[in-house]
Amino acid sequence: MHPFDEMYEALAGTGSALATGAAVRQHYRSYADWLAAQDQAAMHARREEAEMIFRRVGITFAVYGAKDEDGAGTERLIPFDLIPRIIPAHEWDLMERGLVQRVSALNRFIHDVYHEQEILKAGIVPRAQVFDNAQYRPVMQGVDLPNQIYSNIAGIDIVRAANAQGQGEYYVLEDNLRVPSGVSYMLENRKMMMRLFPDLFASHPVAPVAHYPDLLLETLRASSPSAAASPTVVVLTPGMYNSAYFEHAFLAQQMGVELVEGQDLFVKDDFVYMRTTRGPQRVDVIYRRVDDDFLDPEVFRASSTLGCRGLMRAYRAGHVTICNGVGTGVADDKSIYPYVPKMIEFYLGEKPILNNVPTWLCRNPEDLSYVMANLKDLVVKEVHGAGGYGMLIGPAATAAEIEEFRRAVLANPDGYIAQPTLSLSSCPTYVEAGIAPRHIDLRPFVLSGKEVQMVPGGLTRVALKEGSLVVNSSQGGGTKDTWVLEA
Numbered sequence: 001m002h003p004f005d006e007m008y009e010a011l012a013g014t015g016s017a018l019a020t021g022a023a024v025r026q027h028y029r030s031y032a033d034w035l036a037a038q039d040q041a042a043m044h045a046r047r048e049e050a051e052m053i054f055r056r057v058g059i060t061f062a063v064y065g066a067k068d069e070d071g072a073g074t075e076r077l078i079p080f081d082l083i084p085r086i087i088p089a090h091e092w093d094l095m096e097r098g099l100v101q102r103v104s105a106l107n108r109f110i111h112d113v114y115h116e117q118e119i120l121k122a123g124i125v126p127r128a129q130v131f132d133n134a135q136y137r138p139v140m141q142g143v144d145l146p147n148q149i150y151s152n153i154a155g156i157d158i159v160r161a162a163n164a165q166g167q168g169e170y171y172v173l174e175d176n177l178r179v180p181s182g183v184s185y186m187l188e189n190r191k192m193m194m195r196l197f198p199d200l201f202a203s204h205p206v207a208p209v210a211h212y213p214d215l216l217l218e219t220l221r222a223s224s225p226s227a228a229a230s231p232t233v234v235v236l237t238p239g240m241y242n243s244a245y246f247e248h249a250f251l252a253q254q255m256g257v258e259l260v261e262g263q264d265l266f267v268k269d270d271f272v273y274m275r276t277t278r279g280p281q282r283v284d285v286i287y288r289r290v291d292d293d294f295l296d297p298e299v300f301r302a303s304s305t306l307g308c309r310g311l312m313r314a315y316r317a318g319h320v321t322i323c324n325g326v327g328t329g330v331a332d333d334k335s336i337y338p339y340v341p342k343m344i345e346f347y348l349g350e351k352p353i354l355n356n357v358p359t360w361l362c363r364n365p366e367d368l369s370y371v372m373a374n375l376k377d378l379v380v381k382e383v384h385g386a387g388g389y390g391m392l393i394g395p396a397a398t399a400a401e402i403e404e405f406r407r408a409v410l411a412n413p414d415g416y417i418a419q420p421t422l423s424l425s426s427c428p429t430y431v432e433a434g435i436a437p438r439h440i441d442l443r444p445f446v447l448s449g450k451e452v453q454m455v456p457g458g459l460t461r462v463a464l465k466e467g468s469l470v471v472n473s474s475q476g477g478g479t480k481d482t483w484v485l486e487a
Contacts, residue, residue, distance in 0.1 A: 004160060004168045004425040005437055006085055007032060027088040027485055030204060035083070043082065046196050047430060050080050053195075059188055059246055079478030080189060081429050082196070085440060085460040089487035092207075092456055095158065095170055095444070098354030099454065101344060103154045103446045106175060108347040110150040110331050114140045119346055125339045132414075133336070134384060135178075135329030137292060139299055143316055146223045147450055150325035151332075153216070153287075154446040155180025158354070158458075160425040168425060171357050173441060175340065177332035178324055179289050182459040183445050184247035187212060187254075189481040190457075205486040207456035213254035215447055215455065216287075220255075222449030223321045224284040231284035233257045234274060236265075238290050238306045248289050262290075267310030270317040285321045286311075292326050334383045334417050335361060358420055362413040371409065371418040375402050378418045380409065395421050396467070427480065429462055439463045442482065456484035 008022040024032045055077055087095075112119050113130055120127050130136055155176040163169040190209050194201055217233065224231035237248035239261055252259035264275050265283065273280040293300045295307040314320045330336070338359045341352045360367035360378075371378060375394050382390035392405040409416045426437035444458035460480040 004162060004423065006160070006425055006427040006440070008428075028086055031084070031086060031200070034200065034203075043430075047082055050082065050192050050196060051077065053192065054078075054080060054188070057188070059185070078185060079464060080192065081462055081478055081480045082193075083428050083430065083435070084193065084481040084483045085427050085442070086483045086485065087457075089485055091170070092484045094353065096454065096456070098170070098172075098352070099156055099444055099446050100452045101348065101350060101353050102156065102172065102175070102340065103151065103448055104452060105344040105347050106154070106177060106331050106340065107149050107151055107448060109343045110177075110325070110328055111145075111148045112347075113330055114143060114327060119343065122346070124342050124346055125336070129335055129339070130330060133330050133333055135292070135327070135333055137327035137330070139312060139316075140325070140327035144318070145325050146225055146321055147448075149223065149448045150328045151177035152219055152223055152323040152325075152448050153180060154448070155182060155443045155459075156446060158442045158444065159357075159422060161422040170354060171422070172340075172354050173357055174334070175332045175337060176443070178329045179291065180443070180445070181244040181247055181289075182443055182461075183212060184250040185479050186445070186457065186459040186482065187250075189459075189479055193481045204483065207484045207486050209455040209457045212445070212455045213251060215453055216251065217255040217257070219447040219449035219453075220285045220287055220323055223323055225318050225321055226284045228284065232274070232281060233285040233287065234260045234265075234283055236260055236262070236286050236288040236290055236307075238294070242289070244289065251287075257287075262305060262307045265308040265311070267308060267314050270310075270314045270319055272308065272311065272314045272320045283320060285323060287323050292329065295322070295326065334381055335363065335414075337417070357422060360418040362409055362416040362418065367418075368409075368413050371416075372406065375406060377421060379421055380405060380416055380418045383415050383417060393421065427460075427462065429464070429478075429480075431464065431466075436466070438466070439468065440480070456486075457482040 007024060007028045009025055059078065109119060113136075119125050120130060156172060157174040157176065158170050159173050160168050160170050186209060220233045221231050233255065234257055235248055235252040237245060237259055239245065242248070249259055258274065260274060266273055266275065266280075272283045272286070274283050288295065290306050294304040296309060296311040297304045297307065298309055299312040311320070311322075312326070315322055315326065338356065338361060341356055344350055344352045360371050362368045362371055371380065375392070376397070378394045380392040380394070392401065394402065397405070424439045424441065427440045428435050429438040431438070440460055440462045442458050442460050444454055446452060446454050460482045462478045462480055464478050
């Protein structure tokens with residue numbers, strides 16, 4: 001099921017990783033020796049301590065309605081696993097270069113879509129894929145953004161799986177360019193590990209991630225339309241009932257900027273102001289954690305109370321920067337994903353460093369025919385789906401679920417893509433029965449301002465159910481600390 005493990009050279013079956021007798025990969029050897037020497041009762045106590053601290057700090061994830069399967073209420077603690085995912089320096093170097101390349105091309109593409117449309121004229125991306133896309137925003141046509149950057153904060157989902165030669169290789173699974181979340185868990189996971197295991201960090205050259213809020217603030221300020229030496233930045237949240245509210249408050253606090261809701265802002269003479277106890281204060285940059293449709297009731301959803309009336313007028317006039325840019329979602333739609341390697345070649349004249357997962361577009365008749373014939377072996381996703389919802393994992397689905405999905409895809413083929421069921425890498429993880437392999441992915445966070453930069457690491461998500469490939473927090477997934485070892 002999963003021949004590739006992060007800690008071990010080989011892994012057979014789904015039993016305990018420690019029982020396989022497989023050789024430990026070189027960059028894990030020091031940690032594996034340490035782990036083998038630990039008292040299991042002490043490790044259990046540390047797991048409980050971590051849970052208590054996370055609960056006290058309020059590091060939760062909201063789950064809504066029917067998805068609240070265990071009846072625990074809307075707020076859930078995200079399970080945290082004590083065994084880190086470790087990446088050697090040379091692998092991270094390759095990944096970082098690949099991510100810089102990919103995000104640069106994606107930003108070029110979005111700018112092109114809303115300006116000259118050269119890639120559409122060249123026939124490389126079909127026009128219908130853009131203009132029929134639910135995330136395309138005609139109101140952004142011809143609008144110039146600072147540094148021509150639309151996705152200032154990107155979260156790129158990466159998996160390690162077998163390539164054609166049977167070797168482990170990193171693949172991009174998904175591009176999240178609108179309002180990617182999860183970076184607060186990356187930072188809190190690291191703080192927790194350093195608190196529980198300071199001796200490990202003394203003996204391992206783990207690259208730091210704590211400076212991410214500084215890089216984020218630098219990126220946001222670099223995107224300001226104002227020439228002010230210290231532009232005013234705010235974080236715009238939909239409010240405390242949003243699933244990622246903890247993160248919104250956390251990042252605002254870490255950057256030392258105001259956390260605001262729509263009613264805290266107003267527009268006058270096409271400038272945005274924040275209401276404060278000292279009177280109105282002009283706002284230069286809005287790090288928005290609100291979807292496009294809710295930003296401005298003048299332009300988008302008229303009933304929205306989450307945004308600010310007139311915001312798009314100020315934005316189009318160049319008096320405020322919204323990060324990420326409005327209309328950015330046109331590039332992270334799952335139906336656009338297959339074209340990203342061609343974008344890299346078109347805009348940068350380079351071969352992609354990181355490969356895509358092979359993808360079938362159900363809107364293409366030939367692809368649809370293949371998908372219909374092979375549903376039991378494929379992963380099928382909604383083009384606009386998120387959070388692990390609206391997808392079929394063929395090998396794990398019942399015959400009835402497959403037939404239900406078949407009807408849904410045939411009724412709306414434009415709304416679905418399909419991918420092979422990858423043999424995702426696993427990582428030893430604490431479960432009820434002890435330590436066992438569980439599938440993981442990685443979300444590094446890429447910041448684009450005057451330059452593209454990132455901290456070494458990201459959010460490692462782990463599927464805690466045996467055999468499961470769904471790592472999303474909303475569906476029972478957990479997280480791990482991600483260690484990038486310095487050379």
